[in-house]
Amino acid sequence: MPVIDALTGIVGEGGVLDAAEVAKRSAGALRWDNLQAQALVRPRTTEEVSRVLRWCHDRGVAVVTQGGLTGLVHGADAAPAEVILSMERMRAIEDIDPVQRTAVVQAGVVLQTLQEAVEEHGMSFPLDLGARGSATIGGNAATNAGGNRVIRYGMTRDMILGLEAVLADGTVVSSMNHLIKNNTGYDLKQVFIGSEGTLGVITRLVLRLREKPAAQDVAIVAVADFDCLPKLLKHMDQNLSGSLSAFEVMWQSFYRLVTTAPAKGKPPVSQDHPYYVLIESLGANARLDSERFVAALESALEGNLISDAAVAQSENDRRAFWALRDDVAQVVVGGMPVVFDISLPISAMEQYVAALSGDLQPAIGDHKLWIFGHLGDGNLHVIVQVPLKDYLALRPKIEALVYGPLGKLGGSVSAEHGIGLEKKPYLSVCRNDSELAVMRRLKTALDPAGILNPGKVL
Numbered sequence: 325m326p327v328i329d330a331l332t333g334i335v336g337e338g339g340v341l342d343a344a345e346v347a348k349r350s351a352g353a354l355r356w357d358n359l360q361a362q363a364l365v366r367p368r369t370t371e372e373v374s375r376v377l378r379w380c381h382d383r384g385v386a387v388v389t390q391g392g393l394t395g396l397v398h399g400a401d402a403a404p405a406e407v408i409l410s411m412e413r414m415r416a417i418e419d420i421d422p423v424q425r426t427a428v429v430q431a432g433v434v435l436q437t438l439q440e441a442v443e444e445h446g447m448s449f450p451l452d453l454g455a456r457g458s459a460t461i462g463g464n465a466a467t468n469a470g471g472n473r474v475i476r477y478g479m480t481r482d483m484i485l486g487l488e489a490v491l492a493d494g495t496v497v498s499s500m501n502h503l504i505k506n507n508t509g510y511d512l513k514q515v516f517i518g519s520e521g522t523l524g525v526i527t528r529l530v531l532r533l534r535e536k537p538a539a540q541d542v543a544i545v546a547v548a549d550f551d552c553l554p555k556l557l558k559h560m561d562q563n564l565s566g567s568l569s570a571f572e573v574m575w576q577s578f579y580r581l582v583t584t585a586p587a588k589g590k591p592p593v594s595q596d597h598p599y600y601v602l603i604e605s606l607g608a609n610a611r612l613d614s615e616r617f618v619a620a621l622e623s624a625l626e627g628n629l630i631s632d633a634a635v636a637q638s639e640n641d642r643r644a645f646w647a648l649r650d651d652v653a654q655v656v657v658g659g660m661p662v663v664f665d666i667s668l669p670i671s672a673m674e675q676y677v678a679a680l681s682g683d684l685q686p687a688i689g690d691h692k693l694w695i696f697g698h699l700g701d702g703n704l705h706v707i708v709q710v711p712l713k714d715y716l717a718l719r720p721k722i723e724a725l726v727y728g729p730l731g732k733l734g735g736s737v738s739a740e741h742g743i744g745l746e747k748k749p750y751l752s753v754c755r756n757d758s759e760l761a762v763m764r765r766l767k768t769a770l771d772p773a774g775i776l777n778p779g780k781v782l
Contacts, residue, residue: 327385327407331365334375339366339413346408352395353455354656354663361388364408370488370496370527373409377525378494380407386775387492389521391432391463394455396663399467399520399744399780406778409525411462418528420445425533426485426502431462431526438531447533450477450569454650462526468518470740472649475700476569476606477534479740481517486530489516491523492771500530515766520742521777523770537606541617542642545624546597546632550674553599556629557670557700560603563620567613570604571700572649575677578694582651589648592634601630601699602649652705655694659709662722667702668735676729677704683725684708688718703739727753743781751781 331340341364349359367373380387388402389409395401402408411432419428422445429438435449436456442449453459453471463469464480465487477483486501499512516524547553553573561568574582579600583591593600603621607613617635624630636642655661668676677695684691688710697704706726710718727737727750736754737747752760764782767774 327363330379331363331376331407334379335365335367335372339368340364341366343404350393351401352393353458354661355395359402359408360404361402361406361408362404364410366410366413368413370490370498373414373490373525373527374494374496376407376409377490377492381493381773381775384773384775386778387525388777389462389466389525391460391466392434392455392458394459394463394741396665396741397738397744397746399742399777401745411460411527414462414527417441420447420533421502422447422533424502425535427531427533428500428528429461429531430528431460431465433461435459435461435464442533443536446536448536449483449531450534451480451483454652461529461531465517465526465529466519466521467740467742470698470701470703472572472698473569473604474698474703475571476566481514483532484513484517484529485532487513487516487526488528489524489526492773492776497524500528502530504532515770518742520744520781522767522781523776525776537608539605539607539610539613540642541605541607541614542636542645543603543617543621544592544634544645544648545601545603545621545630546593547599547601547629548597548631550599552629553601553699554670556601556624559624559627559629560605560620563623564605564616567605567607568603568700569606570602571698572602572604573697573699574600574602574649575695576600577692578696579648581654581694582648586657587651587654589644589651592645592648593632597631602645649696652707655707655709659692660712660715662708662710662715662719664706664708664726665697665739665741666704666706666726666730666735666737667739668704668730668733670699670702672733672735673699673704676733676735679729680706680725684722687721687725688714698739701739723750730754745780748779748781 346359346361346364351357351359386406387409390400391411414430414432416430450473469480486499488498557571576598580595583589605617621633692709694707708722731753737750
């Protein structure tokens with residue numbers, strides 16, 4: 325039976341796109357190409373996912389699962405002979421429980437949709453990304469996404485209590501735990517979180533919610549030298565008594581990019597400083613928390629940790645400050661960006677950036693370099709822009725320069741975007757032979773036919 329007819333028989337009319345229809349869809353954010361696959365299937369339930377995978381498994385058809393399709397590491401790319409399993413119809417928020425402080429959702433729920441839904445119950449789901457309007461909860465889990473507030477709330481895996489996943493042969497593994505404390509044997513959900521769809525397809529999740537903050541204080545501060553950044557981080561964390569939720573550092577080049585036309589952002593402080601930090605505190609008492617926030621900034625200024633500061637005075641100000649940090653789209657203006665998300669010890673960052681800056685020019689010629697990121701949790705986003713015509717030729721050279729030093733510095737080639745296809749050649753930089761061997765054994769055990777997202781990660 326042809327694949328289109330067989331899959332339509334499982335998910336119903338309108339649930340399957342053929343190759344021609346698939347080819348009309350973008351391959352992801354900051355991508356210029358379109359998708360390819362022999363079919364794209366859109367199930368509505370875990371049972372339909374199970375039946376789709378069982379059919380594909382029995383016939384040796386490879387399956388690539390897609391969520392919001394940010395696509396930065398090509399982790400959800402499919403080949404022409406493969407089937408895309410899209411979670412776009414699995415967008416039900418099944419339950420929000422303010423007493424247990426949990427939410428039960430299908431994997432296709434968009435992050436921002438969930439955030440807004442739980443806020444109506446006086447709760448918060450604290451995972452936050454620039455792609456919040458398109459990223460899905462299942463994709464966040466499959467890549468163990470990080471984002472803006474890891475420094476306080478942790479990675480996605482810290483916000484998942486339980487999940488349901490479907491193995492390659494259609495077996496449903498349902499571990500929909502609602503308890504924070506459940507020490508009963510292997511924590512099976514951790515096998516699937518961060519596995520990028522190579523071990524199973526996540527279909528439903530139990531998420532841990534937090535109380536909605538009653539106060540939000542935001543500032544953008546200027547810093548004169550790198551040595552002050554970790555001191556400022558420690559100072560703010562100590563003085564805010566646990567309410568520090570974001571510490572986002574922007575190097576001068578990125579700050580100028582997002583505060584100069586054609587960008588719509590305006591500079592809250594002058595563009596003349598080498599570093600800028602977006603600092604956020606989430607608290608419970610608007611007046612007291614604001615006073616404590618301003619006092620912490622004033623003492624930082626007196627201690628020469630910061631050179632200048634702008635404190636948000638309204639919700640519009642807070643949105644405008646965050647919009648600067650989120651305006652990554654500016655990196656596509658005038659060229660093609662090569663995007664990296666790395667992590668390394670804070671103490672090694674200045675040395676790393678200086679070496680990279682010095683090595684790029686002789687190696688690749690004219691380029692633009694932007695650096696920003698979640699310094700509080702050791703994550704930097706490195707973006708190198710080159711002319712579109714030179715992109716394919718220069719990319720391998722840029723990757724070698726960016727990834728090469730990380731092993732000796734105790735860093736990682738992926739802080740939050742995953743491995744996909746792009747980082748696979750560099751996985752050994754931060755994983756040793758025994759770790760890679762165990763990963764391969766897990767893959768063989770759960771997907772012996774190798775049909776789930778083949779060629780990714782390993």
